Amino acid sequence: MRDTITQFSYLVASVFFILGLRSLTHPDKARRGMQLAAVGMLIALCGTLINHQILDYKWIAAGLVLGTLIGYPLGMWVPTTALPQRIAMSLSFGALAATLVGIAEYYTAFHGGEGTIAPARMAAIGFEVLLGSLTVTGSMMAFGKLQEILPGQPITYRGQNAVNALLFAGAMGLLITCIVNPAYAPAFYGMIAIAAALGVLMVIPIGGADMPVVVALLNSYCGLAAAATGFALGNSILIICGALDGASGFLLSILMSKAMNRSFANVLFGAFGGGDAPAAVSSGGQLPVRSISVEDAAIQLAYAARVIVIPGYGMAVAQAQHAVRELAELIEKRGGEVKYAIHPVAGRMPGHMNVLLAESNVPYDKLYDMDEINGEFPQTDVALVIGANDVVNPAARSDPSSPIYGMPILDADKAKHCIVLKRGMAAGFAGIENALFHAPSTSMLFGDAKASLVKLVSEVKAA
Amino acid sequence: MRDTITQFSYLVASVFFILGLRSLTHPDKARRGMQLAAVGMLIALCGTLINHQILDYKWIAAGLVLGTLIGYPLGMWVPTTALPQRIAMSLSFGALAATLVGIAEYYTAFHGGEGTIAPARMAAIGFEVLLGSLTVTGSMMAFGKLQEILPGQPITYRGQNAVNALLFAGAMGLLITCIVNPAYAPAFYGMIAIAAALGVLMVIPIGGADMPVVVALLNSYCGLAAAATGFALGNSILIICGALDGASGFLLSILMSKAMNRSFANVLFGAFGGGDAPAAVSSGGQLPVRSISVEDAAIQLAYAARVIVIPGYGMAVAQAQHAVRELAELIEKRGGEVKYAIHPVAGRMPGHMNVLLAESNVPYDKLYDMDEINGEFPQTDVALVIGANDVVNPAARSDPSSPIYGMPILDADKAKHCIVLKRGMAAGFAGIENALFHAPSTSMLFGDAKASLVKLVSEVKAA
Amino acid sequence: MLILELYIFVLAGFVGFMVITKVPPLLHTPLMSATNAISGISLVGSMVAAGARHGTVATTLGFVAVVCATTNIVGGFLITDRMLKMFKRKEAPVATEAKH
């Protein structure tokens, strides 16, 4: 009886989760939908609490309280600019939970449990801890790189991929050993250790700016781990959520590499995208650069009829989103029209710019996807590039030798004038020159994006 | 072992089915996709043949052969104009299969079987035979009305709905009896009988032209019956196909009633849509009608720059689709532009007109949905209405008292000229006057659609 | 067991709903005949009934069921294919097919 209640609570919860994700197809419905999903989560928990296997509630209660205490700040206080690392971190938490459950399953089976584990179940547990521990360390590395605790540059050495391949083979071997002879504990724990090491080694050679792709990919691993847990425990809701999670992570990573016009393989083994640092020094100088004063820039903007704002990672770094909105509203008050052009991989994660601008109350119907707006640049008076670089690099269109050649970009160079806000001539994450900055129609407004924007606002007010 | 193979074959088949239906989102992919689904079906069959419960193959073989012999002509020789009744018929076959399997299950359980049936399983079997037999008789009635073996008019008598409600209650009562005491056979067979009767009585009061809605609805019942079979046999593929079937039937019937701007309730209990007959005589006469000669019509069409063809049920009756294409091609050869406007419920089933025109090789990118094309009528020289009536009845826009008021229509009356091909002044299925036929801009070309079109073709050639 | 089947039913319902809503009116008739063909899957149940040697009654019922289901499968897939074959773009159908 009790079991049936539990099962039904899970069924209801799964439906609510699906409806919740489904609601994300439209911003108006999204919030309601996710609240429904949260309710579903609550139902599932209550359904579990009545499970007859649970004899002792104090550790559960303690865990719930402690988790809430940690979770609340992570939910309410993390700045939107720190979202990528935030997601990487919670990913490692999720994976850790799955792994530990798997280990507990294995341990209890041989300490007071049946004393053995059926092959199918062992395989499930094996995949669970394998993917789990790999994701734990991997996403911790990703977190470190995104938080810039760890160096962003790819760390490479000869025969790296060979080593990884070897380790992977080893882990698989141990997994099979476990399935054949589950009682042999060393194989099990050895497998976990290797997987953990693999997680580190796989992320090391990947540049900081590629982390989002890695995170998305790890997200799908984490999902698969959860699904495996479901198979191990015979728990359908875990299977369903795992599948949903896996699908989402996988699709997003595909989408990102596509938008960066790079293959998965290239992202994972290309040792590419070492952050701004490497090329920062090399570039600039040779070619002419027209720098512009705040006053002149303000005049141009004040009298522009059509302005398109192109935000990039730099806006996130400078936390300039509020200043941007202010400026835009000023221009609109003066009769100018302002649109925002959002490149699919502007910033450091999918939808990064959308969230930042939404945070500063820019109505989302003013944000245009690349394909919608690219045609409008020729009729645009000023393209205002705020801390964007690679996503407006014409080399992607023109220069087959460029590493980003073929990546679709925003045609800022086709606007009548283009004003670029950045601190110096440093390259973007791709670490390459950007001809746009040297184009005759372009003028650079050097300095921190936020500082410059604040100045611009007061100037435009004055104008 | 064998079982696992069977199960996997079912899993693969289910995936292929889903992919097949998914492919129907685009005509180019559709064919491949459905062939994949057919392969899936084959796999499922092979998977079943190795089932160890099967001891004797001769009756299976015989059934397969006989079924193929009956199915082939039904697949290859049925004219596209007879599709609605064709679908109704195969629906009754499917439902019959489900019902018989259910009965066999029940029978064997008490003759050489376990001697009893667990409540859950009994409930499943009960729903299976209940929905099944209801669908069998119901869709046979629908077939009769569509094939015009039975009178199209709704047959009504006082307290009809009360009687049906009573019968339904009775069936439910017997179902519960079965669940409580499965051994009591009379309850089981009585339930089947009542359900069968209910199928007949529920369809009797529904007009011939509403049959497509009924068919779609019965389709979803049939799906649910199949799903119930799946629950009874513990067979997942039946559950999945049942759910797919149910969803499709349900959505289509919703769509149809929406497009007719009628509620389900109205369709099912409204005793509406008695076919052309009732109003046929009453209408016409009073108001002026401008009839036009073939020659004049041909001239108009020959020199028209923009023509929109509006096909309706009459085109299906007259089998005029090929003549239509011929005429259209002639006009195009003379430099005129021809588009086809397809109303969602033109004809007698969803997509009816699309199939007919596709059959006569009209490329599908010349077929426009109502919303796409309605705006173009004012710039149209000639709207050529071929056997359509209700779907171009302005009363739906203007006259709140009209039974079809609020149903979206094609604005043929807004075209510069409108030529209507029909045999007389008879009403459409809704059985109501059509002001369009009396409009000053409209001229009627009386006669069978095909005959008139053939004449038009030769005249236009001459012009 | 039963609960798992319930999960399957619900999920399949979701899939069905999402798939069907994406089918354009253009192809609604083929859709109807396609679901008809697929519903013929009840054949797998019928075959067991017809072949399990559960006595004449069961066998006969099973036999008839097999006939009905087979009819739907054969007829359904054939007519669907026949219809879909007819839908063509303005360009030569070959070109269209080549696309995929």
Added chain:
Amino acid sequence: MLILELYIFVLAGFVGFMVITKVPPLLHTPLMSATNAISGISLVGSMVAAGARHGTVATTLGFVAVVCATTNIVGGFLITDRMLKMFKRKEAPVATEAKH
């Protein structure tokens, strides 16, 4: 049993695929945090491990798992809601909300 779970996995995969592909780039970041929150469902497994009295080791592992999962659930849903709250139309947000 296992096979039924396989069905569930496959069907859920379909559902996930179809649902996610419909999410516009605008909401990809909330999507990521939403899936993160939902992945916290592993809590149901953790709770059993923590409460089943299978000895100190299992209980400890379970306890840590519960903490991690809860963190994800609480943090994930809160941050998702926080983000979604920010997406507004040009009209007053009230109006927008009222629509649904």
